[in-house]
Amino acid sequence: MGIYDSLNLEQKKGVETVEGPVLILAGAGSGKTRVLTHRVAHLIHDLGVSPFNIMAITFTNKAAGEMKERIDNLVGMGSEGIWVATFHSSCVRMLRRFADRIGYDTNFAIYDTDDSKALMKEVCKYCNVDTKQYKERTFLNEISSAKNELINEEMYASQNSADFRKEIFIRVYREYQARLRANNAMDFDDLIMKTVELLKYQTDVLKFYQDRFHYIMVDEYQDTNTAQFELVRLLASGRQNLCVVGDDDQSIYKFRGANIYNILNFEKHFPDATVIKLEQNYRSTGNILNAANSVIANNVGRKEKKLWTENDEGDKVHFEMLESAYEEADYIVRDIVRQNRNGKYGFGDSAILYRTNAQSRILEEKFIFEGVPYKIVGGVNFYARKEIKDLLSYMKTVNNSRDDLAVQRIINVPKRGIGQTSISRAMDFAINNDLDLFEALEHTDRIPNLGRASSKIEPFVELIHELRQISANEGVLALINAIIEKTGYVEELKAEKTEEADARIENINELISKVVDYEQNAEEPTLNGFLEDVALVADIDSLDESVPQVVMMTLHAAKGLEFPNVYLSGMEDGLFPSFMSITGDESEIEEERRLCYVGITRAMKRLTMTGAKTRMVRGETHYSSISRFVKEIPNDYLEGNTWEPKPRNYMDAPVDAAPKKSMKGAPLAAQTYKKQSFGTKIAKNDLDYTVGDRVRHMRFGEGEVVDINEGGRDYEVTVEFDTAGRKKMFASFAKLQKL
DNA sequence: GGTTTGAAACTTTTT
DNA sequence: GTTTCAAACC
Numbered sequence: 001m002g003i004y005d006s007l008n009l010e011q012k013k014g015v016e017t018v019e020g021p022v023l024i025l026a027g028a029g030s031g032k033t034r035v036l037t038h039r040v041a042h043l044i045h046d047l048g049v050s051p052f053n054i055m056a057i058t059f060t061n062k063a064a065g066e067m068k069e070r071i072d073n074l075v076g077m078g079s080e081g082i083w084v085a086t087f088h089s090s091c092v093r094m095l096r097r098f099a100d101r102i103g104y105d106t107n108f109a110i111y112d113t114d115d116s117k118a119l120m121k122e123v124c125k126y127c128n129v130d131t132k133q134y135k136e137r138t139f140l141n142e143i144s145s146a147k148n149e150l151i152n153e154e155m156y157a158s159q160n161s162a163d164f165r166k167e168i169f170i171r172v173y174r175e176y177q178a179r180l181r182a183n184n185a186m187d188f189d190d191l192i193m194k195t196v197e198l199l200k201y202q203t204d205v206l207k208f209y210q211d212r213f214h215y216i217m218v219d220e221y222q223d224t225n226t227a228q229f230e231l232v233r234l235l236a237s238g239r240q241n242l243c244v245v246g247d248d249d250q251s252i253y254k255f256r257g258a259n260i261y262n263i264l265n266f267e268k269h270f271p272d273a274t275v276i277k278l279e280q281n282y283r284s285t286g287n288i289l290n291a292a293n294s295v296i297a298n299n300v301g302r303k304e305k306k307l308w309t310e311n312d313e314g315d316k317v318h319f320e321m322l323e324s325a326y327e328e329a330d331y332i333v334r335d336i337v338r339q340n341r342n343g344k345y346g347f348g349d350s351a352i353l354y355r356t357n358a359q360s361r362i363l364e365e366k367f368i369f370e371g372v373p374y375k376i377v378g379g380v381n382f383y384a385r386k387e388i389k390d391l392l393s394y395m396k397t398v399n400n401s402r403d404d405l406a407v408q409r410i411i412n413v414p415k416r417g418i419g420q421t422s423i424s425r426a427m428d429f430a431i432n433n434d435l436d437l438f439e440a441l442e443h444t445d446r447i448p449n450l451g452r453a454s455s456k457i458e459p460f461v462e463l464i465h466e467l468r469q470i471s472a473n474e475g476v477l478a479l480i481n482a483i484i485e486k487t488g489y490v491e492e493l494k495a496e497k498t499e500e501a502d503a504r505i506e507n508i509n510e511l512i513s514k515v516v517d518y519e520q521n522a523e524e525p526t527l528n529g530f531l532e533d534v535a536l537v538a539d540i541d542s543l544d545e546s547v548p549q550v551v552m553m554t555l556h557a558a559k560g561l562e563f564p565n566v567y568l569s570g571m572e573d574g575l576f577p578s579f580m581s582i583t584g585d586e587s588e589i590e591e592e593r594r595l596c597y598v599g600i601t602r603a604m605k606r607l608t609m610t611g612a613k614t615r616m617v618r619g620e621t622h623y624s625s626i627s628r629f630v631k632e633i634p635n636d637y638l639e640g641n642t643w644e645p646k647p648r649n650y651m652d653a654p655v656d657a658a659p660k661k662s663m664k665g666a667p668l669a670a671q672t673y674k675k676q677s678f679g680t681k682i683a684k685n686d687l688d689y690t691v692g693d694r695v696r697h698m699r700f701g702e703g704e705v706v707d708i709n710e711g712g713r714d715y716e717v718t719v720e721f722d723t724a725g726r727k728k729m730f731a732s733f734a735k736l737q738k739l
Numbered sequence: 740g741g742t743t744t745g746a747a748a749c750t751t752t753t754t
Numbered sequence: 755g756t757t758t759c760a761a762a763c764c
Contacts, residue, residue: 088754113753356750378752381753419740421740539753557753616755
């Protein structure tokens with residue numbers, strides 16, 4: 001055949017085992033996408049399976065697009081019939097087709113995080129929730145977790161009926177769902193949950209899709225949540241030809257509901273499953289791979305596997321601890337410039353990864369200063385910008401005027417003299433009469449106490465009617481142009497003549513390009529389809545790797561990518577692992593460690609880790625020590641400078657109320673540099689507190705030391721806090737101050 | 740009803 | 755340090 005010759009034995013097994021449940025445990029860089037694409041080719045070419053009967057599910061559009069392209073290269077004609085899509089867009093496709101079964105219009109809106117939050121705000125107001133006591137976020141998180149576990153508002157109510165503290169959650173969940181439905185809208189989690197409900201309760205629909213999908217493949221299986229598992233299980237429950245590919249060591253989305261037991265217990269869910277392990281890494285040098293292995297080895301409860309490679313050892317991983325975040329950025333950017341000048345690694349070969357989006361700013365400033373081409377993935381989402389949301393809300397209103405949220409956003413943009421009072425009166429009238437806001441606005445004469453405002457509302461209603469005509473007759477591009485022209489949106493920005501306004505106009509032009517692109521490439525372009533594409537994009541989808549530019553992104557966004565030359569920045573305890581995860585609960589540290597493993601394994605040839613001793617966080621100077629993950633890499637694979645604070649100085653270092661001048665003061669001057677001193681142990685007598693002492697923690701407040709235990713390279717201190725309760729923490733980063 | 744100002748919260752990761 | 759939100763002012 002030829003096309004399978006380049007596969008190793010295990011990969012071949014993954015390609016050829018097509019009947020029944022299959023779990024492919026694919027370590028980082030072990031060629032899992034190759035296996036998936038060749039598997040599809042094998043099904044079509046060798047087994048004569050119709051492309052129409054094959055489904056492949058991914059998490060991002062980028063992954064789906066790449067898989068499509070690679071399948072296309074192998075299979076050629078006919079591959080268009082394969083259903084390759086993300087979880088969310090697959091669900092939307094099924095839901096649109098059978099929307100009437102669950103009481104929705106086929107052009108239902110998809111609410112992003114901002115929309116959900118805006119809706120929740122209204123719900124809280126309506127339910128008289130004291131948002132000082134409960135934040136909107138709290139409810140949204142609770143509801144999201146429930147939906148990820150397939151608990152709808154009714155089940156939630158009955159499960160928590162005995163708990164009076166949950167009463168408010170029950171009311172808010174119910175009201176939130178009621179409003180989504182009234183707005184003909186679903187949030188991200190609804191898309192999955194409602195599809196599962198559709199398949200579960202409409203047996204003919206389930207049969208319809210089971211008859212269509214004979215072979216189902218799921219990528220990044222370790223990141224699926226319970227709802228996604230159930231979706232896949234239902235679809236595959238007939239023929240059982242389900243192949244999932246994943247790596248439990250790369251499970252990094254627990255905070256979003258991912259259930260690691262989906263992959264750990266796959267053989268329990270599917271007892272006759274074939275398990276295939278891909279352990280040969282083709283991506284990284286020996287040193288990089290060994291560094292990754294030694295970090296991840298500290299996690300317990302993982303599937304046993306050890307990645308190996310035939311690649312050269314390569315250079316050791318380099319570590320550099322800098323004085324400040326500015327120097328860190330300077331170090332990285334200058335190194336990138338030097339590598340580029342030497343012709344070793346071009347700008348497009350290099351990527352900088354970090355734990356939090358906030359870290360990108362300093363780097364960006366340096367790149368601009370040095371004139372290096374760069375691209376930041378993530379951060380403020382393009383579609384979250386004000387001007388984009390405004391224009392999209394016009395389009396959403398035209399598409400689905402039941403979406404009250406969209407109508408409210410644009411009713412006074414640009415200013416039409418319709419204020420909050422008038423909107424509230426119209427809203428009240430709408431709710432009392434069971435109408436949509438837009439329907440109410442179409443009958444202003446019947447809204448009480450509206451007064452002069454009705455003369456201002458009428459032209460707005462008229463405008464939407466006109467736009468609706470244009471959309472229906474001339475398409476999406478004509479619509480957006482008409483919106484811009486008739487509202488004078490861009491005119492107004494031009495008149496401002498500020499840099500910010502120019503940037504907004506730039507963004508609007510980019511949105512127009514996206515419309516043009518959509519109309520040219522979509523099979524059957526519709527307004528609804530465009531809005532759907534827009535709602536389901538991920539930040540990473542916009543990354544074009546063929547452009548020679550340095551890429552910066554979070555470690556989360558980097559999953560699935562690879563670069564010859566990688567920088568992991570901000571390797572400091574408290575930043576990475578995140579302060580939020582240092583609670584004493586080891587499973588949270590383990591999730592961070594997996595994230596670190598993902599980061600290291602992105603590197604092919606050269607890996608540099610950096611950290612900063614001081615860093616401004618929210619306007620305050622923070623002092624940090626080297627990330628524990630760096631210390632987990634033996635010197636056999638790691639080289640570079642390090643900095644170990646003397647504990648006494650460390651304790652005395654200003655933590656909370658650092659005087660700004662103290663940057664050059666005594667504590668820092670007394671700190672020492674050491675070469676190769678990873679894992680230096682803090683001596684017990686260097687702690688200036690002992691059991692029974694009162695101490696202060698920057699986050700948990702005051703408390704009493706209950707216990708001090710030796711734990712590896714550090715001391716584990718147990719403190720009974722007055723308000724925060726009992727916490728276990730490590731002495732070197734807990735920054736406990738004796739009182 | 741709209742605009743300006745100051746305080747308060749915020750940041751871990753996202754389809 | 756930045757963004758968001760409310761109160762006070764126009």
